[in-house]
Amino acid sequence: QVQLQESGPGLVKPSETLSLTCTVSGGSISSYWWTWIRQPAGKGLEWIGRIYSSGSTNYNPSLKSRVTMSVDTSKNQFSLRLNSVTAADTAVYYCARGTSGLDYWGQGTLVTVS
Amino acid sequence: DIQMTQSPSSLSASVGDRVTITCQASQDIYIFLNWYQQKPGKSPTLLIYDASNLERGVPSRFSGSGSGTDFTFTISSLQPEDIATYYCQQYYNLFTFGPGTKVEIK
Numbered sequence: 140q141v142q143l144q145e146s147g148p149g150l151v152k153p154s155e156t157l158s159l160t161c162t163v164s165g166g167s168i169s170s171y172w173w174t175w176i177r178q179p180a181g182k183g184l185e186w187i188g189r190i191y192s193s194g195s196t197n198y199n200p201s202l203k204s205r206v207t208m209s210v211d212t213s214k215n216q217f218s219l220r221l222n223s224v225t226a227a228d229t230a231v232y233y234c235a236r237g238t239s240g241l242d243y244w245g246q247g248t249l250v251t252v253s
Numbered sequence: 254d255i256q257m258t259q260s261p262s263s264l265s266a267s268v269g270d271r272v273t274i275t276c277q278a279s280q281d282i283y284i285f286l287n288w289y290q291q292k293p294g295k296s297p298t299l300l301i302y303d304a305s306n307l308e309r310g311v312p313s314r315f316s317g318s319g320s321g322t323d324f325t326f327t328i329s330s331l332q333p334e335d336i337a338t339y340y341c342q343q344y345y346n347l348f349t350f351g352p353g354t355k356v357e358i359k
Binding site: 174176183184185186189197199200233237239240241242244245246247 | 291296297302
């Protein structure tokens with residue numbers, strides 16, 4: 140059973156960089172797309188972007204200038220960096236697997252910008 | 254960018270009722286549409302992929318239909334455990350989620 144677990148600081152200061160890592164267990168990170176999604180409290184889901192195991196990326200155009208994703212196949216991990224954060228970036232951040240449908244999700248991690 | 258809309262934004266129905274949610278894309282997305290269920294405090298789960306295919310392990314009371322720009326999600330007989338917010342998601346061009354439909358029991 141594939142499991143995903145997000146990790147990283149729960150509190151980030153405004154103008155600094157949010158950094159999160161998703162660790163994949165129970166399966167290989169190879170040959171899949173890996174996605175980041177976020178959800179502000181009480182609001183809907185926002186797709187941030189995705190990275191393939193080879194390192195190819197696609198980003199949400201509205202966040203593209205601030206987002207960087209990377210993958211470490213040796214550690215079965217992929218990461219998100221979002222720079223110049225503001226209070227509007229406060230949200231639960233999820234990692235997930237999938238090319239079209241997102242079939243495995245992490246439990247989510249709350250990141251507060253303050 | 255492809256925009257997704259859903260209606261209604263919320264609904265209240267009785268146990269056993271048939272529930273229908275619609276999702277509309279701002280352009281033709283063929284059948285590149287999925288549906289998710291998100292229960293309070295939980296991560297979303299994939300229910301329907303490619304507009305009408307039931308994900309493995311998902312009860313058959315859930316179904317999806319449509320193509321092009323107009324899609325429908327149906328719960329044939331609402332159960333108490335179906336209380337959740339439901340999201341559509343297109344993947345024709347990157348990913349976009351709809352705003353969600355909150356389903357409550359009357």
